[in-house]
Amino acid sequence: MSRALARVPDSLTGQIVTPGDRRYAQLRSTYTTTASPAGVLLPKNTAQVVAAIRYAREQRLPIAVRSGGHGLSGASSNNGGLVIDLSMLNRVQVLHERSGLFRVEAGARWANVAKALAPYGLVISSGDHGNVGVGGLATGGGVGWLVRSSGLTIDRVRAVEVVLADGTLVRADAEHEPELFWLVRGAGAGAGIVVAFEIEATEQRSVGVAQLVIEAHPDGRTVRDWAGYLAQAPRELSAAAVLFSEGRSALMSITAVVAAESLRRARPLVEPLLAIGKVLEHRTDLLPYPTLVPTAHLHPNVGQQRGTTTNGLFTELGDAAARAVTRAVTGPGRAVIQLRSLGGAVNDVAPEATAYPHRHQNTLVIASTFPPQSGAALDAAWRSAAGRADGSYVNFESRPDPAAFARIYPGETGARVRRLWRRYDPDGVFRPALLTGQPTRSGQSTRSGQPHRRRR
Structure with a gap:
């Protein structure tokens, strides 16, 4: 065992993977970042999560928290610290079939959630890839395949169980610890x-x-028409598109999902998308929901998808913005540009109801570059579109800093987030790089000393 992990308590013995362990290679990194933590803890229960926090603080080790490891900032691993990997906390339990209420532990993947809910005829809109972990997405937002009919994932959360920096386990809902409940729905990383x-x-x-591939017109009209139709379409329709270069032109690959049990209902909602550009491929099928986030997506995250990503929220994509x-x-x-439809049920929620305040925008636009292209290339490509954006989303930002914080949590929302991060974590154990402007592999920092009592 490495020197950095001396004096591991008996309650954690056997649960820490260190560099000499054969499992270390598959646990050290995230999907986007290669890292070298001193150890990766795999807690089996909440008590071991509490013990891990206390141990890391006593040893003055940086802490990174991982549910799935897809996070684009690389914050779910670090160099030289302790990673608390929640993958063994992965149980899914339906609590009340009639109301659809279920309990899920933070280390589950959304593919497993979809599979567990399917026998009950239940679904939760939860991102677009089955390998994404529950914890990171369900504390940041959650723009899923049914976002316009069901809202963000955080809009469906009814209660949470949280271990605070002082080791206290708290249950929060609308009536008990309402401020913490507000915070974890959109800004949970610092709580x-x-x-x-x-x-x-x-x-x-x-x-x-529906799966479509369309030639995108260079003057932006294809993007404009896609966004314009989705903004006013029936809310049963949600869609995502990827826009990528093909020589000197661009192609748009669209996945449109209709919350309907029949093709007779689905096809008319998809049909207007066939008119936004020259269609190269098209098919529409009726599929079980788990097909969209299948268990085939499950894989280790070993730093295999390096890149730089940022994003913007748009109320509308008019001619100039679409161009x-x-x-870009x-x-x-x-x-590479991704478009995600918003609006519908997302915008039914009051801006002040959660720590995700962006309740009037209709489109999320995500921009990425990949090696050999650098972050500077992304900035140059994105600059014109960025100036027309109205907000940003935390889960698609790979360079967290105070400027990103201001876009993600504007105005009074940002002031409230800062205030509550300080209340629930006064020593900055989980303080995100969004505040410090000094991102680390973990996006978090640990300070010395024993756990303190929580401030009210």
């Missing part, structure tokens, strides 16, 4: 470790799924 959620699913077995987004793909920066 503590959420170990479990109670979430209200919706009834749905099958969905209409800027398209030029076709210009010298050669960014």
